[in-house]
Amino acid sequence: MxxxxxxxxxxxxxxxxxxxxxxxxxxxxxxxxxxxxxxxxxxxxxxxxxxxxxxxxxxxxxxxxxxxxxxxxxxxxxxxxxxxxxxxxxxxxxxxxxxxxxxxxxxxxxxxxxxxxxxxxxxxxxxxxxxxxxxxxxxxxxQLMRLTEFAGDTGGFEFDRESNTILLTAGTRRIIGRPDTSKSLLRKRSNCSARTTARAFSKHSTEPSKLARNCTIGGDSSKTTATSAFWTSRSLQSSKTVR
Structure with missing residues (x-):
């Protein structure tokens, strides 16, 4: 920066x-x-x-x-x-x-x-x-993420498009019922989206009803290399896009 x-x-x-x-x-x-x-x-x-x-x-x-x-x-x-x-x-x-x-x-x-x-x-x-x-x-x-997760039923993730890897915060691991899962690997895709990410969470979650079924991530998907967002028990809100 x-x-x-x-x-x-x-x-x-x-x-x-x-x-x-x-x-x-x-x-x-x-x-x-x-x-x-x-x-x-x-x-x-x-x-x-x-x-x-x-x-x-x-x-x-x-x-x-x-x-x-x-x-x-x-x-x-x-x-x-x-x-x-x-x-x-x-x-x-x-x-x-x-x-x-x-x-x-x-x-x-x-x-x-x-x-x-x-x-x-x-x-x-x-x-x-x-x-x-x-x-x-x-x-x-x-520190802000930890405070946010501590204050409410929220979590966060970062999706790296180049490696197709999702890194999960402790709050997200708690929400999906996978406390020992720090990352998830997506299948190789040419245009992985936030919706794909949500489906991956649902696949690995022990409580899929808690996860969002649709969401939007800002930015041109062809240029996005990493995406961070917040999970809540009801919805997924985009918080940041890193290019």
């Missing part, structure tokens, strides 16, 4: 050399006008900034006096396990890369000359922030 064109991306760049943070900030903000770069010249200062106002992404050097980049990363992960953290360093050893991965780094990029390196860094930042946003949205949707 693309980032909003007006959404600011707050970046904290930590490096003990102020000339590097100034240069990097200039290039990044020139590369993407959504970037707002703050700087710190030590890991301790960086932690203070993060605790005061967590950024969207941290970019850190490795070789810094006192606390190095890996130790800084470990300290960040204790409080912010999902915060995007990119190690941007001139230290290119396999040991450093391995330690960074073990500590939970989001990405690892060596410094270099030329604007291409900053363009690559900007792209890595965008990807990291986008991935975190998508993961957070997925978590919120899952």
């Amino acid at each position: 693309p980032l909003s064109s007006h959404q600011d991306i707050q970046i904290l760049h930590v490096d003990d050399d102020p000339s590097i943070t100034d240069l990097t900030g200039t290039f990044l903000e020139r590369e993407d006008d959504r970037f707002a770069v703050q700087t710190a010249t030590s890991a301790d200062e960086g932690l203070e900034n993060i605790n005061d106002r967590p950024p969207d992404c941290v970019v850190s050097d490795y070789n810094m006096p006192g606390t190095d980049g890996i130790e800084f990363l470990q300290a960040v992960r204790e409080e912010y396990p999902d915060l995007p953290f990119i190690l941007f360093t001139g230290e290119g050893s396999e040991t450093v890369a391995s330690d960074a991965i073990a500590a939970g780094v989001t990405d690892y990029l060596q410094k270099g000359s030329g604007t291409e390196r900053y363009e690559l860094l900007a792209n890595r930042i965008r990807n990291a922030v986008r991935a975190r946003g998508e993961a957070e949205r997925a978590d919120r949707q899952e």
